[in-house]
Amino acid sequence: MSQHGAPPGQEAPKCGLDSGTPRPPPHDENHHLIRVWDLGLRLFHWSLVAIVAFMIISGFFLYKTSLALHAAAGYAVMALLTFRVVWGVFGSEFSRFRSFLFPVGHSAAYLRDLVRGRQDHHLGHTPLAALMVFALLATLTALSVSGVVALGGEEQEGPLGRLAGMAAGDEAAILHALLAWGLVGLVAAHLMGVAVSSRLGEPRLVRAMLDGLKPASRGAAPPALRPGQPGRALAALLLCAAAVAAFLLWSGRLPPVPAPPALDPSYRGECGACHCAYYPSLLPAASWHTMMAGLTDHFGEDARLDPPQAAAIEAWLLAHAADAAESGSARRFLEVNPAKPLQITAAPPWLERHGRVEAGVFKRVKGGAGNCTACHGDAERGRFSYRKIQLPSEHAQ
Amino acid sequence: MTRPTTPVAAGLAVLAVFLSFSSRAADAPSDARGALLAALAVEAKAADPAFSGFSAERGAAFFANKFATGKPDTPSCTSCHSTDPRQPGQTRAGKAIAAMAVSVTANRFSDPEKVAKWFERNCNGVIGRTCSAGEKGDFLTFMSSR
Numbered sequence: 146m147s148q149h150g151a152p153p154g155q156e157a158p159k160c161g162l163d164s165g166t167p168r169p170p171p172h173d174e175n176h177h178l179i180r181v182w183d184l185g186l187r188l189f190h191w192s193l194v195a196i197v198a199f200m201i202i203s204g205f206f207l208y209k210t211s212l213a214l215h216a217a218a219g220y221a222v223m224a225l226l227t228f229r230v231v232w233g234v235f236g237s238e239f240s241r242f243r244s245f246l247f248p249v250g251h252s253a254a255y256l257r258d259l260v261r262g263r264q265d266h267h268l269g270h271t272p273l274a275a276l277m278v279f280a281l282l283a284t285l286t287a288l289s290v291s292g293v294v295a296l297g298g299e300e301q302e303g304p305l306g307r308l309a310g311m312a313a314g315d316e317a318a319i320l321h322a323l324l325a326w327g328l329v330g331l332v333a334a335h336l337m338g339v340a341v342s343s344r345l346g347e348p349r350l351v352r353a354m355l356d357g358l359k360p361a362s363r364g365a366a367p368p369a370l371r372p373g374q375p376g377r378a379l380a381a382l383l384l385c386a387a388a389v390a391a392f393l394l395w396s397g398r399l400p401p402v403p404a405p406p407a408l409d410p411s412y413r414g415e416c417g418a419c420h421c422a423y424y425p426s427l428l429p430a431a432s433w434h435t436m437m438a439g440l441t442d443h444f445g446e447d448a449r450l451d452p453p454q455a456a457a458i459e460a461w462l463l464a465h466a467a468d469a470a471e472s473g474s475a476r477r478f479l480e481v482n483p484a485k486p487l488q489i490t491a492a493p494p495w496l497e498r499h500g501r502v503e504a505g506v507f508k509r510v511k512g513g514a515g516n517c518t519a520c521h522g523d524a525e526r527g528r529f530s531y532r533k534i535q536l537p538s539e540h541a542q
Numbered sequence: 543m544t545r546p547t548t549p550v551a552a553g554l555a556v557l558a559v560f561l562s563f564s565s566r567a568a569d570a571p572s573d574a575r576g577a578l579l580a581a582l583a584v585e586a587k588a589a590d591p592a593f594s595g596f597s598a599e600r601g602a603a604f605f606a607n608k609f610a611t612g613k614p615d616t617p618s619c620t621s622c623h624s625t626d627p628r629q630p631g632q633t634r635a636g637k638a639i640a641a642m643a644v645s646v647t648a649n650r651f652s653d654p655e656k657v658a659k660w661f662e663r664n665c666n667g668v669i670g671r672t673c674s675a676g677e678k679g680d681f682l683t684f685m686s687s688r
Contacts, residue, residue: 420635445615446634447667512636519636 176360181268183237183373187357189229196221197285197332204325212532216296216303223289229282231381237373239269247272264345268359271342277335284328291321300530304392307399315474405527409461413525415450416458421517424527425465426475427489433462436487444487490514502536509537571652575644578654579682585675593676601684604677611670619668627688643688651682 182190196218203215233242247255252272255265259273270278297305298314309317343350353359405424413422425433437459440448450458467478482491489495499514510519517524522533579596586593606625608618615634616622622639623631628646631639640647651657657678665673673681 417637419633419637421637441666442613444634445613447613447663449663449666510636511632512634516636 176362178358179268179361179370180237180357181239181359182353182357183240184357185228185232185236185373185375185378186240187354189225189232190354193222193225193285196225197328201325201329201332212296212300216292219289219292222285226282226285226289227385228378228382231378231385232373235374235378235381238370240373241371245270245272245275245278247275252276259345262345264342264347266347268361273338274342277331277338281328281331281335284324284331288321288324288328291317291324295321300532301402302532304396307396307401310402310471311474312471406465408525408527409458411454412458412461415454416448417525419446419448420512420515421519422525423489423517424524424529425462426467426470426527427478427495428467428487428492429479429481430463430466430468432481432486433459433466437462506536571644571649574652574654575650575682575686578651578657579679579686582675582679582682586679589675596676596679596683598680598684598687601680601682604680605684609669612666612668613670616664616667619664621668627685642685644686645688650685657682 199218200215200222203211203218207215232240238244252275255272258265265271267274293303293305294309294317295314296303297307297309298311299318300306300314339350349359405426408417408422408424412425416422428436436443437455440450440455449455467475470476470478477494477497478489478492480493482488482493485491490499506520507514510516512519517529520534520536521529522535523530583593583596586596605619605623605627610617622633623642627643628641630641633639640650642650644650661673661678665671665677
């Protein structure tokens with residue numbers, strides 16, 4: 146552990162002990178540059194930077210149009226994570242997880258010093274940086290898993306397209322969004338950490354991630370640095386690739402997830418004559434019952450039906466109302482606005498899902514916000530997937 | 543050169559059958575409208591012995607009239623059907639309504655049940671009462687003339 150600096154409680158000489166004292170230049174007589182970050186780690190780091198930047202932009206700003214690209218980049222993140230885990234076992238010294246799994250006491254001493262403005266020198270990751278590495282890897286793993294479950298459950302696409310249920314997909318999508326904010330926070334903290342550490346005198350912090358070189362003191366006995374084992378790493382990666390391929394072959398043979406029940410032709414014909422045929426799971430049974438009892442004054446119009454036909458349509462609506470829905474997202478639509486229990490666009494779950502849509506969009510839609518199919522190409526199929534959302538252009542009137 | 547004549551004759555025969563069917567199909571809506579108007583005329587005569595036939599002008603005035611007796615969102619036929627019967631209309635919820643003019647929408651008023659359903663709903667909504675046979679006949683006559 147000599148390369149990690151002094152163990153806690155031991156007053157060993159530390160580099161940069163006094164805050165504000167500039168570090169010795171890297172090429173003086175007492176220091177020489179050694180390869181701390183190997184090529185694999187550096188390629189991993191910068192590839193991840195590029196892809197995560199794209200993921201954040203596409204995830205937060207272009208999610209409606211670029212789901213396919215976002216998913217493709219997500220697979221790249223998973224491939225990089227797999228590499229990092231393998232390289233954490235078979236990589237060279239400072240890439241190995243074991244080289245930055247610090248005892249708690251050591252990390253605490255490091256933190257105590259850091260609070261006092263001093264930084265204990267570490268050739269590889271500092272304890273705080275190690276924490277950041279593990280937090281980033283864990284968050285990215287959780288984002289990958291939740292992303293794949295959301296893509297499978299909500300869109301029936303990706304490796305879990307035939308395995309993840311709609312309910313799981315909904316929950317995963319919520320988790321994915323929360324984790325995304327967590328990732329943004331971690332990236333910000335990481336950049337701040339690099340800035341602070343550089344200010345405290347950590348030499349070549351950013352450059353080392355480019356050329357891999359950091360100054361090591363000549364006086365100290367050269368630590369026994371384990372070399373990377375690219376052959377073993379490659380074998381492990383091939384094994385992972387084979388496992389993924391086997392999984393995809395198996396899951397591709399599963400039957401597709403059944404689509405939500407199709408609209409009743411009578412409901413679609415009668416109700417869909419005047420407005421978008423709202424999917425029945427968008428309202429609770431009680432609302433549908435009240436609505437069917439008041440068709441002579443239906444949102445300001447007379448929409449009366451033959452009693453037998455109205456009864457048949459009502460029976461179908463009640464059987465497929467939000468009460469009967471399996472997915473958590475659809476069950477949210479059990480909640481209505483008590484003042485307007487028949488109006489889907491007044492219900493809290495509807496408002497939650499459309500809060501980010503500018504009011505101008507609904508003004509451009511013929512019939513306004515109640516015209517689901519104007520933007521949701523799959524509204525009458527009961528899906529409402531992000532993929533199918535197409536906002537009307539500002540020029541088309 | 544006998545071989546090609548058989549397919550040509552067969553083609554002509556198919557074409558003739560198709561044309562006879564399509565012309566029959568084209569006639570069917572106007573036949574249905576005629577029957578509907580005849581029934582409405584009988585009803586109008588029974589309600590008013592002085593009834594002397596439907597009028598496209600009265601129908602046009604009825605179509606454009608702004609009633610104040612129905613539901614406030616739909617004071618007139620033109621609220622949804624556009625002021626020009628040859629233009630498509632639009633429901634308040636944004637669905638397109640095919641033009642009412644028979645010259646544009648050939649199968650308009652050819653399904654008696656559909657005609658009855660929409661007269662009942664829309665007369666109630668727009669005027670606040672059912673329409674008389676005279677009003678319905680004038681309306682259909684106006685739309686058939688456009």
